[in-house]
Amino acid sequence: MLLIRNLSQVATPVGIRGVRGRAMRELRVIENAVVGIDESRFAFVGRESDMPPELRTRIDEDIDARGATALPGFVDSHTHLSFAGFRESEFNRRLQGETYEQITESGGGIASTVRATRAAPEEQLVGNILRRARAMAACGTTTAEAKSGYGLTAPSELRQLRAIRAASDTSPVRLVPTCLAAHEFPPESRGSEAARDRWISTIVDEILPAVAEENLALFCDAFVERGVFTRAQGERILRAATALGMTPRLHADEFSDSGGATLAAELSAASADHLMHVSDAGIKALAQSDTVANLLPGTSFFLMSDRYAPARQLIEAGAVVSLSTDCNPGSSMTESMPMVMQLATLLMKMTVEESITAATLNGAHSLRLGHQIGSIEPEKRADLVLIDAPNYLHLIYHFGVNLVTHVFRDGRRVA
Secondary structure, eight states: OEEEEEEEEEEEOOSSSOOBGGGGGOOEEEEEEEEEEETTEEEEEEOGGGSOHHHHTTOOEEEEOTTOEEEEOEEEOOBOOSOOOOOHHHHHHHHTTOOHHHHHHTTOTHHHHHHHHHHSOHHHHHHHHHHHHHHHHHTTEEEEEEEOOSOOSHHHHHHHHHHHHHHHTTOSSEEEEEEEEETSOOGGGOSOHHHHHHHHHHIIIIIHHHHHHHTOOSEEEEEEOTTSBOHHHHHHHHHHHHHTTOEEEEEESSSSOOSHHHHHHHTTOSEEEEOTTOOHHHHHHHHTSSOEEEEOHHHHHHTTOSOOOOHHHHHHHTOBEEEOOOBBTTTBOOOOHHHHHHHHHHHSOOOHHHHHHHHTHHHHHHTTOTTTSSSOOTTSBOOEEEESSSSTTHHHHSOSSOOEEEEEETTEEOO
16 A cells, blocks of 8 residues: 655545535644555545554555645646647737637637648547647646547547557557537538538547447547537437437536526536536526536636626536636647646635635546546545645645655656
8 A cells, every 4th residue: 555644734525426615615634643545545644643553554655745735636637638730820810819719710729620630641630639638748637538529520530539449459548539529610511501410420430439339438528619519410410329328417508608508507518617607597507517627727818808707606606617727739838737627716805715615525526437537535436736835825835846755646756
């Protein structure tokens, strides 16, 4: 058994389900603690003097944490890791005044990444995913959702998902696959409503059955938004995925009130993501459902928008709120969950405790993994982050540097 000694503090949410409202502020904090890890799971969390004798006799390795603080491994429940190419030139165009939507209309945006990703062989995509996963692990992430969505043909979408599966074998981060064939209409399918309908039929009749047959994705996502998929189109795709055993997720209400949040609640989706333009009705629907409001402040920040998701309204209404990076080449090029947590507290007015809960247990809940990860408790998988700080507040207080010193996934040091 591995014993991590000399921890200044352990700070963790508690439970196996997402938490709401003021409960998001209720961390279990243990001062001067130790953590015992037996193979891949937590065996003990508390003061060393309280450790049962039968566990003491099994310690065969120990680590001196040198006064570090322990947090659960971060759960990044919205990423687009399986892509090729970058869009730094588009970023520079935005700095000079163009909007994301203007760049998209000129042939950039998602279409630019689609061209690069279609041209990339599977081995290249695997390597790209692993590089991003290593960057995530260095910042404390131990679990990440990973979407397709940059192929927009049946062969390319399946290649992206196969790359995610192949990368999972050696990734330091646990990868949870999502099919996002409904990310956008392919460039060749934008000319008419008939062409758009044919792409939706391709998703429903070809891509989703193939994904289900190969067991390539646990979730299916759709971008329900003005100029992309309508509410009705998104519903058709997600109901088809549900019938094949996949759980829905939604890109919802990012650039306009598209009704995505209410649709997510109606479909019992795992999450409604973005929500910068969510309506009062959408907030109420999420609060009354088990669908997680997954907020991505890095996107607003990177797009230089003044519009952030209404985190305070969502929390106070009683929604389960999580945080994610939205790691992608066009609108949020970061692998850092601590950066996202800092944005959530400084710009969306979440408390430090709420941001930690949102980045751990609530993210795990949205991936249907809350019974296994998201908190530091006996019997859960030993996903753990040590930060070079005397308490958890420093994760937000000490900004602009990476405080992470050790990262464990399933009890094994990965960063």
